[in-house]
Amino acid sequence: MSEPFPVFDVLVAGGGNAAMCAALGARESGATVVVAECAPQHMRAGNSRHARNFRCMHASPTSVLTDAYTEEEYFNDLLQVTSGQTDEELARLLIRSSPECFAWMTQHGVRFQPSLTGTLQLGRTNAFFLGGGKALVNTYYAIAEKLGIRVLYNAEVTALRMSGARFESATVSVDGSPVEIRAKALVAASGGFEANLEWLSEAWGEAAKNFIIRGTPYNRGKVLRLLLDHGADHVGDPSQCHAIALDARAPKFDGGIVTRLDTLPLGIVVNQRGQRFYDEGEDLWPKRYAIWGRLIAQQPDQIAYSIVDSKTAGMVMPSAFPAFEARTIRELAGLLTLCADTLDATVDRFNRSCVDGSFDHTRLDNCHTRGLSPDKTHWALKLDSPPFFGYPLRPGITFTYLGLKVNRCGQVILKDGQPAPNVFAAGEIMAGNILGQGYLAGIGMTIGTVFGRIAGGGAASATQ
Numbered sequence: 140m141s142e143p144f145p146v147f148d149v150l151v152a153g154g155g156n157a158a159m160c161a162a163l164g165a166r167e168s169g170a171t172v173v174v175a176e177c178a179p180q181h182m183r184a185g186n187s188r189h190a191r192n193f194r195c196m197h198a199s200p201t202s203v204l205t206d207a208y209t210e211e212e213y214f215n216d217l218l219q220v221t222s223g224q225t226d227e228e229l230a231r232l233l234i235r236s237s238p239e240c241f242a243w244m245t246q247h248g249v250r251f252q253p254s255l256t257g258t259l260q261l262g263r264t265n266a267f268f269l270g271g272g273k274a275l276v277n278t279y280y281a282i283a284e285k286l287g288i289r290v291l292y293n294a295e296v297t298a299l300r301m302s303g304a305r306f307e308s309a310t311v312s313v314d315g316s317p318v319e320i321r322a323k324a325l326v327a328a329s330g331g332f333e334a335n336l337e338w339l340s341e342a343w344g345e346a347a348k349n350f351i352i353r354g355t356p357y358n359r360g361k362v363l364r365l366l367l368d369h370g371a372d373h374v375g376d377p378s379q380c381h382a383i384a385l386d387a388r389a390p391k392f393d394g395g396i397v398t399r400l401d402t403l404p405l406g407i408v409v410n411q412r413g414q415r416f417y418d419e420g421e422d423l424w425p426k427r428y429a430i431w432g433r434l435i436a437q438q439p440d441q442i443a444y445s446i447v448d449s450k451t452a453g454m455v456m457p458s459a460f461p462a463f464e465a466r467t468i469r470e471l472a473g474l475l476t477l478c479a480d481t482l483d484a485t486v487d488r489f490n491r492s493c494v495d496g497s498f499d500h501t502r503l504d505n506c507h508t509r510g511l512s513p514d515k516t517h518w519a520l521k522l523d524s525p526p527f528f529g530y531p532l533r534p535g536i537t538f539t540y541l542g543l544k545v546n547r548c549g550q551v552i553l554k555d556g557q558p559a560p561n562v563f564a565a566g567e568i569m570a571g572n573i574l575g576q577g578y579l580a581g582i583g584m585t586i587g588t589v590f591g592r593i594a595g596g597g598a599a600s601a602t603q
Contacts, residue, residue, distance in 0.1 A: 146321045147173045147289075148602040149595070150309060152296045152362045153328035154178060155185035156272070157566025157587030157594075159279035161326045162288050163247070164595025170602055172288045173320060175311050177295040177329070178357040183276070185330050186354035186538060186567070186583075189395040190272030192265040193244070193588065194581035195237045203251040205263045210234050213264075216579055220426055224575020232547050233573060233582075236589045241266060244588065248278045261425055265581040272584070296329070299365045304559045324561040324598035327551070328591060331539035331567045332360025333380060334392065339536070342378040349441035351385050353399070353535040356392040363568055366543060371559070372552045375540040375571025381578050382432025384408075385535030387442060388460045400530050401455040403431060404518055405500060406447035407489055408532070410438040413472070413481035415489070420517035423503065429578030432534035443532040444475050446486075448524045454500055462528035471527045490521040538583070540571035549594035561601040563594035 149165040151158050154176025166172045176183050196213050197204050213234045217225055245251070250269040254262035261267075268275045283290060291313055298310035300319075308321040332338045334356045339347040367373055389398035404419050404427075417434050421427055435443045452462070465471035468486050472479040488511065496505035498520055508515045543551050543564045550558035566587040573586060 144173070144318060144320050146323070147171045148322065149173075149324050149326060149598045150175065150320055150322035151326045151328055151595075152309070153185065153330060153566065153568075154183045154290070155187035155328065155330065155566060155587065156190065156276060156279075156584055157591040158326070158328035159184075159276060159283065160588050160591025161328055161563070161565050161595035161598070162283055163279060163286070164592040165326070165599040166283070166286045166288050168596050168599035170599035173322070174283070174288060174290045175294040175296055175309070175320065176290060176292050178292065178355065180292045182355065182357065183280070183292065184273070185358055187272045187276050187587070189354055190268070190275070190584050191396060192261065192267045192581040193237075193241065193584045194265050194579060195241045195585070196234050197238055203254055203266050205254050208264050216426065217573070217582070220577030220579055221575050222577065226572045228547060229545070229572050233585060233589050237585050240585070240588045240592065243592065247282060249275050261580060264425075296362050296365070299369060301369050304370065304553055304557070304562070306559070306562050323602035324563065326594045326598050327362050327366060327543065327562065327564040327568050328566045328587075328594070329362040329568060330355070330358035331380075331542065332363060333358055333536045333539050335359040343436065346436055346441050349533060350436070351389050351394065351398075351533050351535045352392045353383070353385055353389070353394050354537055358538065358567070360539075363542065366551060366562070370553050371562075372544040372554045372556075373541060374544040374569070375542050375575065377539070377541040379540040379571070379576050380432070381429050381537035381540075381574075381583070382436065383428050383535045383537065384431040384435060384443070384445070384532045386458060386460050387531035387533040389533070389535065394459075394535075397459040398535065399428075400445055400458055400532065401428070402445045402447050402452075402528075402530060403428075405451035405454060406445060406522060407486070407515070408443050408445050409477070409482065409485060410443050411440055411477070413477045413485050415485060415511075415513065418513045418516055420507070420515045420519060425580035428580070431532075432536065435532055436534040441534055444477065445530045445532055446471065446522065446527065448522045448527050450520055450524045451500070452528050458530065462530055464526050464528055466525045466527075468522070468527055471529050475529045475531065486522050489515075490523060493519045493521050538567040538570065540574055540576070542567070542569045542571040545569045545572055545590070548597050549590050550597065561598070563598050565590040565594040
């Protein structure tokens with residue numbers, strides 16, 4: 140083993156938004172801090188590089204948010220998407236802390252763009268980062284350097300030394316060489332295990348082979364596994380995850396936001412058999428886009444197809460890959476390798492069931508179907524205006540919900556119900572406390588920021 144490092148007050152395992160918020164919070168509380176980022180510098184910050192926004196409670200309009208978004212509305216939105224599978228104490232702590240975190244982010248140089256309009260319906264609830272998540276984390280890394288926070292790249296935590304429930308040191312492989320890093324407290328902020336295909340297969344079986352990992356290839360769950368093996372209690376279902384519909388032509392890892400497809404609510408979605416299998420218009424897209432990965436994962440060969448016509452094709456963000464385009468549904472079926480007779484019949488049944496209404500893709504309109512199974516409850520327009528466009532879809536996994544159970548101080552809870560005295564967690568590795576299932580757009584960055592600051596401050600206090 141190489142020459143040992145000096146003893147730090149706080150070791151932060153991870154390098155994304157939650158990790159950097161924890162590192163800055165600990166350093167600003169007077170602690171010495173080292174960050175172990177398992178990725179190389181050009182790939183640092185995990186999934187935060189691909190993030191775009193922060194969901195924030197506010198009582199009145201702000202410079203970048205319209206109207207108001209109250210605690211109760213925020214919490215009810217969360218209850219709806221999780222079907223009640225959330226820790227109310229932690230969820231309300233998250234929501235109530237979000238305005239303070241928004242101010243803290245601004246004070247630390249994070250810049251936001253004017254509120255959005257259009258299909259995403261997020262101008263009232265979500266603040267978008269100017270320059271995206273990469274600009275945000277670059278800002279934090281620049282501050283960390285000024286504050287004397289030591290950052291190690293290509294630094295994977297491979298073992299933990301514990302004395303009972305107390306953390307003492309970590310073995311970290313830095314550029315392939317093992318070193319021991321001793322610290323008075325540990326913050327686990329290293330994400331989920333979505334890039335660990337073997338672990339995904341434990342929950343999903345053979346279907347996991349067809350998943351696309353839309354984020355970093357470095358979130359393999361090593362720190363999560365180590366802490367679970369050392370007696371940490373878990374929260375969440377290993378099969379639950381933030382899983383969206385990606386273009387099936389996306390790369391296996393790290394395609395990011397540009398590979399997401401938002402056409403689904405504006406047309407129909409069919410499986411490999413040419414059949415619809417879910418209500419495409421169930422709710423506003425920010426509340427439902429993260430269910431579609433799981434839905435597609437349950438279809439034959441884990442593939443589906445989004446089909447729209449010329450009336451709605453231009454109402455969403457441009458796709459990274461061009462659509463398959465045809466003058467007829469039967470021709471489109473051939474391009475998508477679907478049975479032409481089946482797809483033509485599916486579209487015909489859908490068109491005949493559409494009830495006329497006032498189409499408005501920015502709200503829950505009254506355009507719906509009648510007599511289908513499943514019915515489409517909003518934005519149901521006949522597919523009758525060529526050209527027709529089709530996109531192949533695969534499940535795109537962002538992060539997993541199996542994680543570490545924590546308390547409101549960010550301390551990791553042990554299997555005996557007691558908190559570990561100097562082990563804290565933040566971000567995706569503990570998101571399952573709040574997200575038992577489902578997702579609200581932007582809440583991942585809120586979880587990372589709120590609990591990153593909580594964990595960093597708690598870790599600093601644990602060193603005193």
